[in-house]
Amino acid sequence: MAHTLVGTVTSDSRDKTITVSIVSRETHPLYRKQYTKTRKYTAHDEKNEAKKGDRVQIAQTAPISKTKAYTLVKVIERSHGTVELKEDVNKAYEAEKIGADEIAKAKAATETEKTEDVAGEGEEA
Template sequence: MNLDNQSKYLIGQIISDKRDKTVTVRIDRKVKHPLYGKIITRSKKYHAHDEHNQYKVGDVVAISEARPISKTKSWRVIKVVKIN
């Protein structure tokens, strides 16, 4: 799948695949501390839909915005970037 035609996508690492048809993806970003200037890694977790339970912990995947699938899940895994 081509990422160019996706409205919004993020790339992150799967940290949990214990739920049925759901993976938890951690997205890391680098920010500069406002006062001291040090580069800090900030992270956020997203729940993404995995229809066939094919992605495993450690895989780097691209996730895309989707309609709300459940209370906490409004992202969908679109492709694997790197397999662990």
């Protein structure tokens, strides 16, 4: 049986090739401290079916190219969106929030001007 791994697709920009990241927890032999280790594998995706963020299973094969020695077996779970999209949404939200803050400051400034005008009229009388 071929060596199989399960990981997340981090790149699908090349034709028929995906980059898969495998994250594992390891314990240091001397200090007994646990740490995460990320390994990247380049895999062959004949039908270009895997997309960035998908959870996939890859299997070891004979070398296909200089860096590819794995092929895509199956897509286990489709991604629910990418991190870039979430960051764009957060940026848009922050921009709206900043715009709302500017409007609130402008309203507060006009309120203080009205209050100063009313107070100024009272002094003259």
